[in-house]
Amino acid sequence: MIAIYPGSFDPITLGHLDIIQRGSRLFTKVIVAVLRNPNKTPLFSVQKRLEQIRHSVEHLPNVEADAFDGLTVNYAQMRGAAVLLRGLRAISDFEIELQMAHINKTLSMDIETVFLATSNEYSFLSSSVVKEIARFGGSVDHLVPSHIALDIYQCYAQNHPVSNQVKTEAI
Numbered sequence: 001m002i003a004i005y006p007g008s009f010d011p012i013t014l015g016h017l018d019i020i021q022r023g024s025r026l027f028t029k030v031i032v033a034v035l036r037n038p039n040k041t042p043l044f045s046v047q048k049r050l051e052q053i054r055h056s057v058e059h060l061p062n063v064e065a066d067a068f069d070g071l072t073v074n075y076a077q078m079r080g081a082a083v084l085l086r087g088l089r090a091i092s093d094f095e096i097e098l099q100m101a102h103i104n105k106t107l108s109m110d111i112e113t114v115f116l117a118t119s120n121e122y123s124f125l126s127s128s129v130v131k132e133i134a135r136f137g138g139s140v141d142h143l144v145p146s147h148i149a150l151d152i153y154q155c156y157a158q159n160h161p162v163s164n165q166v167k168t169e170a171i
Contacts (some may be wrong), residue, residue, distance in 0.1 A: 003083040003114065004076045006068075007033055009049050010042040010058055011148050013130055019087040022116055024060045031079055032057065034067040039148040043131055043155055056145050067113030073108040086114045089123045 023030045045073045046067045053065040069074040101113035
C-alpha cells in the first residue's frame, strides 16, 4: 500500500523524519510529496527541498520524494496511493487535520487519512519554529539533520554566530 506524506517541508525537520521512518514500516511505499504552494514564500526552492529530503531518507529504500501542484487527493490518485499520512503534534493540529481529512474524503472516497502522533521529543517542532530560531541566530542542530542545518545557516548567515565564524575564517 502506498502512502503520500504531503507538506511544504520548508525545511524538513527531525519530527517529519520521525513520521516518515515510522510510516515506512507501515506502508510498502511512502512518497514525501512537496506541495508547490503559491500562497507561501518558502525559504528553500522546491528543488532544494527535494534534494534535502532525498538525502535525509536515502537509508529508507521504500521512501521517495516528489513535488506536486493542486489537490493532494488528485496527486494521490495519480500515484496510486490509498493513504494520506499526517502527523499530529497537539489538539490544535487534530482540529485542522480532521477538517482536511473530511474535505479530502468528499473529494475521493477511496483515499483514507492515517494520523501518526509525533514522538514526545518532537511535539513542539515545526518548520516555522526552526526558521524563527535560525533567523535570530539560534542553533537548529538538534531540530534538523546536519546537512539541512548548514543550508539554513547559509540562508541566515548574517545572524548566525557559527556562520559568521566560518565566513570570517574563510577570509
